[in-house]
Amino acid sequence: MPEGHTLRRLALDLTAAFGGEVVAVSSPQGRFAADAAEIDGTELVGADSAGKHLFIEFAGERFVHIHLGLIGKLDVRRGPAPPPVGAVRLRLVSRGRPSEALRPGGREADDPGWYADLRGATRCDLVDASRKAAVIAQLGPDPLRADADPEKAWRRIAASERSIGDLLMDQAVLAGVGNVYRAEVLFRHRIDPQRPGRTLRRAQWQAMWDDLVALMAEGVRLNRIDTVRPEHTPEAMGRPSRVDDHGGEVYVYRRAGQECHICGTPVRTQELKGRNLFWCPRCQPTFRSRARTAP
DNA sequence: CTCACATGTTAAG
């Protein structure tokens, strides 16, 4: 489930589980083995996310740069690490505080500690601070970062002929938004995904940005994507809930052919640059630039 | 069981 909220949540969980501790780093599958050996037994300083990128910092400004791609997963769990299941590319196992770890046994017997397993990621590299900075530099503003500047995204959007649906998924324009948040934020603001970026008004962008800031923060908190307003929840409307492993309550994402929660019109879908776009043709009417007639 | 598809990105053609 990797949109920006997932990576931020992982960064928080990793920091809580391993921050300030000496960590055993291994690569049971072998593909990260050489890099793992370099940081094995050193202190995990903390973790941070930028867009869909995750950086786990170790002592000496060494960072494990992870991108989960579409199917990658990082499980952070309490307890002793079991034998690895499947192709675990990276495994972290806590050993305790640096001072304790010097002693044999390290961690207290009644503290099970934590372990984390990474599998299916498209990227897992050991990088230095400059490489980390370079990755972040090519990203647009991230609604989950307090220091993000939405004006940077607006300048790109306002100058672009490309559709807003396309622009929202471009990580150089806006970082962390994926296919679910794209579909949902456009629905919530009644904007046609095919509408050219340059035809949006500033206030519309600002409202969408503010909404993403709140929605994604909630996504971090709940560890899933919920976008349905209180008046449209299953309880409020007396309709069945669709919450499952794929996430929370949504308006249009993956609901092609089903009735719009608000107007009942069948939700539409169309492929855009290899990804499925979903929208309600009535709530998000096709944008037509206003033809100006001479007086 | 097999198969299609998935909250993503990169590189080849």
Added chain:
DNA sequence: TTAACCTGTGAGC
């Protein structure tokens, strides 16, 4: 534009 990467899930037989 297409395939490749890689894992898990759910639908269908």
